[in-house]
Amino acid sequence: MQEFLLTLLVIFILFGVFRRMMFGSFYAAMQKHQRDLQKKEEEERRRKREGKIFIEKVKPGSLSQADDEGFADYEELK
DSSP: OHHHHHHHHHHHHHHHHHHHHHHHHHHHHHHHHHHHHHHHHHHHHHHOOTTOOOOOOOOTTOOOGGGGTTOOOOOOOO
């Protein structure tokens, strides 16, 4: 009976170790992803408060001709 209990205990310990080895990095990646999402949501909430105006500064020279390609001239139709 003692041998059975000892064997059962060793199996549970080994199962826990193997489970952490196989799925530990997956769980860590999922937790990191969740933290990143929460951080982004918090920044968005802080950034977009109702009634406040926020201006984002653009570095000179960072805009190129490619940025203007998506816009078409406005023409009034009658």
